[in-house]
Amino acid sequence: LAKTTQPISMDSYEGQEVNITCSHNNIATNDYITWYQQFPSQGPRFIIQGYKTKVTNEVASLFIPADRKSSTLSLPRVSLSDTAVYYCLVGDIAGKGGGNKLTFGTGTQLKVEL
Amino acid sequence: EAQVTQNPRYLITVTGKKLTVTCSQNMNHEYMSWYRQDPGLGLRQIYYSMNVEVTDKGDVPEGYKVSRKEKRNFPLILESPSPNQTSLYFCASNRRGGALDSPLHFGNGTRLTVT
Numbered sequence: 288l289a290k291t292t293q294p295i296s297m298d299s300y301e302g303q304e305v306n307i308t309c310s311h312n313n314i315a316t317n318d319y320i321t322w323y324q325q326f327p328s329q330g331p332r333f334i335i336q337g338y339k340t341k342v343t344n345e346v347a348s349l350f351i352p353a354d355r356k357s358s359t360l361s362l363p364r365v366s367l368s369d370t371a372v373y374y375c376l377v378g379d380i381a382g383k384g385g386g387n388k389l390t391f392g393t394g395t396q397l398k399v400e401l
Numbered sequence: 402e403a404q405v406t407q408n409p410r411y412l413i414t415v416t417g418k419k420l421t422v423t424c425s426q427n428m429n430h431e432y433m434s435w436y437r438q439d440p441g442l443g444l445r446q447i448y449y450s451m452n453v454e455v456t457d458k459g460d461v462p463e464g465y466k467v468s469r470k471e472k473r474n475f476p477l478i479l480e481s482p483s484p485n486q487t488s489l490y491f492c493a494s495n496r497r498g499g500a501l502d503s504p505l506h507f508g509n510g511t512r513l514t515v516t
Contacts, residue, residue, distance in 0.1 A: 321504065323505070328489070328509075328510060328512075329507075329509060329510065330405075330491045330493070330507025330508055330509055330510055331444070331491075331493075331505070331507050332507070333504035333505065333506075336504065374443070374444070391436070391443050391444035391445075392443050393441065393442065393443035394443055
């Protein structure tokens, strides 16, 4: 499983766009990039997943450059309810190459203020 | 409703008293896993199971046991709990063998305190 590095914390204001970058220099060819959101005392919740280029869903966008050594989660127009910890997870499909052992990093604590 | 259910939500116990935290999923998922979460350390995997009767160690397995006799259940057993096992525990599952093209579904957590 590729090691990931994220900022420990970020601050923003309501209505702003927030971009959280995750570095994964050792990403393998079969690895997917997945982001989770966690509120206090709750289990993490899936936000978005991608392999390359750009992925968008109803809550976020995920930008992945051509070399795939990093990825950026983009949250448009954040609100107070987006205050949470965001985890980047990188690993392969079908359980190959150690992908069965799914380890999360320490995540990024996003704080949104008025 | 598709969900992962953990019980109990809160548990206070004393050192050495065996306990079991239950985890059940209703999505027919093959893969199940236990994590513990501690301040500043993020989520660390304790054990995982690829399918029935198949379990393996995660990053921090010491002091824990698991079993997977049925597909839907994956209990976490602490034979002799110690204070350093005080933590927030999460059970998770996904559709197929830990594959990351299938998102993990998490339970709501069990907060364990060992005195």
